[in-house]
Amino acid sequence: MPLSIRFDNRLDRLADALIERLARPAKGDPLALHPVIVPSVGVGRWLQQRVALSAGVCARLEPELPGRLLWHWLRDLLPELPARSPFEPEVVRWRLLAMFDAIPEEMPELAPLRERVAGAPSRQRLAVATELAGLFDRYLAWRRDWLERWQRGLPAAGAAGPLGPHEAWQRWLWLRLLDSMPGLADVHPYERLEQLILSEPDTVRETLGGRCVSLFGMPGMSPAQFSLFGLLGEVADVAFFAPDPCREWWEDLVDSRQRARVLAERPDQAWLYDGEPAVLGDWGRAQRDFVAQVAALQERFAVQASEPFRELDDPDGADPARPPDCLRALRQSVFLRSDAPWERVAGPDDSIVVHAAHSATRQAEVLHDLLLDCFERLPGLHPSEVAVFCADIESAAPAIEAVFSTAAAQRRIPFAISGRPPETEPLLRAARNLLDLAAQGPTLPEVEAWLLNPAVSEVTGLSADDVAALVRVLDAAGARWGLDAADGAVKHDWQDALDRLLIGAAVSDEVPLVGALAPVQGLRGSRAALAEPVLDLLGVLGSLRRLAARERPVAEWCERFGAEVDRVFFATRRHEAALARLREALAALAEAGQQAAGEAGLVPIDAQAFALALDESLRASAPAATAAGAVSVCPLGALRGVPFRVVCLFGIDEGVFPRSGARSETDLMPRAPRFGDRFPRTDERGIFLDAVLAAQDRLAILFRGRDVRDDAPLEPSTVVLELMAWLRARLAPRLPAGAPLRRAMPARAEASAIVEHPLHPFSPRAFVPDQTGSYAREWLEAASALAAPLARRSAVAGPVGGSQAPRPAAPGRESPAEPVSLDELRAALSDPIVYWLRRKVGASLPRADARSDTREPLWPRDTDDRDLLGRTAQALLEGADPGRIEAQLRATPRTAGGAVGERQARAILEHAARLADRAGGPGAARVADLSFELDGGPAIVARLPLPGPDGRHRIVSGFALNLHGIVEAWLSHALLAAWLAAGRGPARAARPDRSDLPAPDLCRLNVTVLAAPDATAVVRIADPVAALRHAVAATEAILAGPPAAFPRAWLAAWRESKQKGPLAACLEADPDRAGRLLGKLRDAIEGGPWSSGERDKPWQAVFWRDAGPDLRTVAEDGDALWAPILADVEIEVLR
Secondary structure, X not given: OOEEEEEEOOHHHHHHHHHHHHXXXXXXXXXXXXXXXXXXXXXXXXXXXXHHHHHOOOOOEEEEOHHHHHHHHHHHHOOOOOOOOOOOHHHHHHHHHHHHHHOOOOOHHXXXXXXXXXXXXXXXXXXXXXXXXXXXXXXXXXXXXXXXXXXXXXXXXXXXXXXXXXXXXXXXXXXXXXXXXOOOOOOOHHHHHHHHHHHOHHHHHHHHXXXXXXXXXXXXXXXXHHHHHHHHOXXXXXXXXXXXXXXXXXXXXXXXXXXXXXXXXXHHHHHHHOOOOHHHHHHOHHHHHHHHHHHHHHHHHOOOOEXXXXXXXXXXXXXXXXXXXXXXXXXXXXXXXXXXXXXXXOOOOOOEEEEEEOOHHHHHHHHHHHHHHHHHHOXXXXXXXXXXXXXXHHHHHHHHHHHHHOOOHHHOOOEEEOXXXXXXXXXXXXXXXXXXXXXXXXXXXXXXXXXXXXXXXXXXXXXXXXXXXXXXXXXXXXXXXXXXXXXXXXXXXXXXXXXXXXXXXXXXOOOOOEOOEOOOOOXXXXXXXXXXXXXXXXXXHHHHHHHOOOOEXXXXXXXXXXXXXXXXXXXXXXXXXXXXXXXXXXXHHHHHHHXXXXXXXXXXXXXXXXXXXXHHHHHHOOOOOOOOOOEEEEEOOOOOOOOEEEEEEEOOEOOOOOOOOOOOOOOOHHHOOOOOOOOHHHHHHHHHHHHHHHEEEEEEEEEEOEOOOOOOEOOEOHHHHHHHHHHHHHHHHHOOOOOOOEEEOOOOOOOOOEEEOOOOOOOHHHXXXXXOOOOOHHHHHHHHHHHOOHHHHXXXXXXXXXXXXXXXXXXXXXXXXXXXXXXXHHHXXXXXXXXXXXXXXXXXXXXXXXXXXXXXXXXXXXXXXXXXXXXXXXXXXXXOOHHHHHHHHHXXXXXXXXXXXXXXXXXXXXXXXXXXXXXXXXXXXXEEEEEXXXXXXXXXXXXXXXXXXXXXXXEEOOXXXXXXXXXXXXXXXXXXXXXXXXXXXXOOOOOOXXXXXXXXXXXXXXXXXXEOOOXXXXXXXXXXXXXXXXXXXXXXXXXXXXOOOOHHHHHHHHHHHOOOOOHHHHHHHOXXXXXXXXXXXXXXXXXXXXXXXXXXXXXXXXXXOOOOOOHHHHHHHHHHHHHHHHOOEEEXXXX
């Protein structure tokens, strides 16, 4: 049964040759499967698809991996072998883990191993065992002679001596491992197979029964495995289908580093390297070694390889006389081992393009536009002929999915993402998160993220709005972290939070305390059902916490964790496949542990070690990348060598590809390297070469070219820079002098330069006429607006406003007769930009009182404590009992627990009492619904407390004095004064039916006092009606065209001026002080190295964008809004 070998530079031609082989009648059983050793499952799936397209069905081809196939054949020859190889790393690691407890203390050479595992947690010990199991697996494939020497008591390198301090303990561990495998210690099964083939070929041939096996592509095999498959060709039908990118002999081709060294030492030999494709030498070491190993089989077994491609003058068999484009010239150059094809290239073209964008999302948007251009310009291009290879599929897939799936229907491109890691599957991620939540005690953000997981949403029925509502009430109830008090979160664990909510659902609002708990409202009636998923989750986490109380064998972990997962996700339908994958991963993990435990004993592990083992089992069972009928999006290297008309390389960033992981210090192979050794960096450069050569019509490379925060330039991968340097050197005679490597859009995309795209898809640079740019018409209107001169967009208010202002998304008042609430006026005058963005643009802006973090509320805490201080002072003003208030403060989840909480409650109460005293002490707690209608204007309505008998309107605030508080006090005083004054004339109160309210003529208003922690503001208004008119007019002016308003900065500069008049007038009247005041204004707006400025607020950043505020305009606009208000306010700063 002869060994056969076929070489070709194209994988599709090799596949056609394999199909011809499969079409031959099988010897013996006609239905027998034909195993094909493939480099990856993705290539195997591509082969099956190609066979099915050719023959109508793919019934016999069975993709296999070399080690698994060899073990199956070995078992047929040696029935005493176990069904699963005991040398598989998944089994060996459990045996090694059991040995870590028996390391002799008297052997000093084992010290490095003892240091790593003695007293280490179970997770670290398992990680070490997993690493060593992988090392021994590599030694079995690449250094079997070392293992043989170890068995004979010799160093691995023989007379050369030990390979460093890690060899002795690895030798000891290997010998102990063999002792745990009776019957396998003397001779490795692979060696027994070789001996049987050489000594009893007829017996082996009869046992194998005329079996066939094909090796397709570049499977990752060691030289020993190559030799073994070559030897199997003596007793079975073995065929190699080997890719070779070059028709010439190129084993002597060197890389750039070797070439530079030779040229430095022997410049007279420079001519030997002229005109050769450096990219093949730089990136093709893995391919070169593979071809050399297959070629060695020709000589050893006297086989004549089939190599029809070596007679071609073009890699595709096309007419070589046709002038090539850059991509075809590159492929021809590699194929011919010559730069001669570049002499016929007309110049740079877009067959090879490199695009730089600011983020993964922008790369996806650029990719979408690029593919639309390909479908428009490449005749007959089908989505299945396009591949997007991602250097980091985990980060790239969400961006590509978001952009491609939301494109307009007329621009929708079918795509399929495969090869994603397990973490990207919602159910697997949610199930895995259960272990983390149980281990460390869940925090509120973690539970929120878990509930928003699509797999969890399906089984709970909670929408995103339901989860948001639930999180709000849980936050109000004080859920911070920890299942219960045992975790140490006194008062703020989940059990206490749920108790508060359940009590709040059972009692009325008037009940402030139930025992030591403060009821929290929010889950009454039908809303109580929202808490059921959280209760179920806490039940599961409690079970897992009890499970983790002690170490257990891995099989027990798999069984009981699987039961908890089924308890949560048994009702899933959309994620059934993922649930089945999880069950299979748990079953495989349990099987490997039980097989190792058969003789090594049960090895107990803790929860963290089980989580690590589960992660690895899930990664091993992850579905492979496959070519689809749509645009194939998959990891780079998953479909190695498979040809596509268009190949796009996504996210080829510096440090991302090739990966820069650190080598293991315990790996002995780099200390004595050999021909045929595989190293990640060499393999990845070979993967890049295969991806470049797989492109038939268009090659596009995308990378993160600039920092999204400061626009600093970022470099692509080194292989991209090498490619660009090589292309520019070939195209140098056709490039203008000094042609830059980077060009900003709308520069033409071509092989000689990197095209840099703008940060935003609505940039005018993406829509330049007669240039290839964006197809996203939805951004065209915004791009046209941005293309207008900045002065025309708005000379005062920045890039929004004037004729370019967006149309209203939220309507304002429909007619002058519609009432206006005092809250509306306060929102407009307190922060005009926020008000304009919300009312005019319809923007959703973050709340100032953002949800608290996961920490317990220890004093002091900014917003939360200041709000609590103000509420406490208000309660004191209303005459509440201080003792009862203190008890409520101790019970509220907004304060700390234990003795710290008691001190915090007393401190808040004392501070609030001082605030209330400065405001005038307890006064009337009566509240009235007020309405005052302006002549020719709207009615202004509000619900406000009435002045006390002393004529004082009291307001307290826990926040430092700012314009929000001043505006509130000023508007409240104006409305109260106007309402009371109207009561003495023909006007009347809006609620004459309320007999419990005092008549206006029985109330009087002298002043309004605003007490803040740092200052007291006293408001007196001579003409309250004029004040209300100013508020209404200012609000309407803000809606018509927003001012350049920075409330905090303007107030700081105004108070610095120490005068009552407008700030702009002070700037004009005193030029000497103007510089200092403008500096104060600028610092408050822009911030400094140690403090943020007001412009850093998200709404200001959205509003101003690329425009800068004029400081004098800020002063003038602030004067127009706030100077009339502050003219009625006296401020006393506390010392």
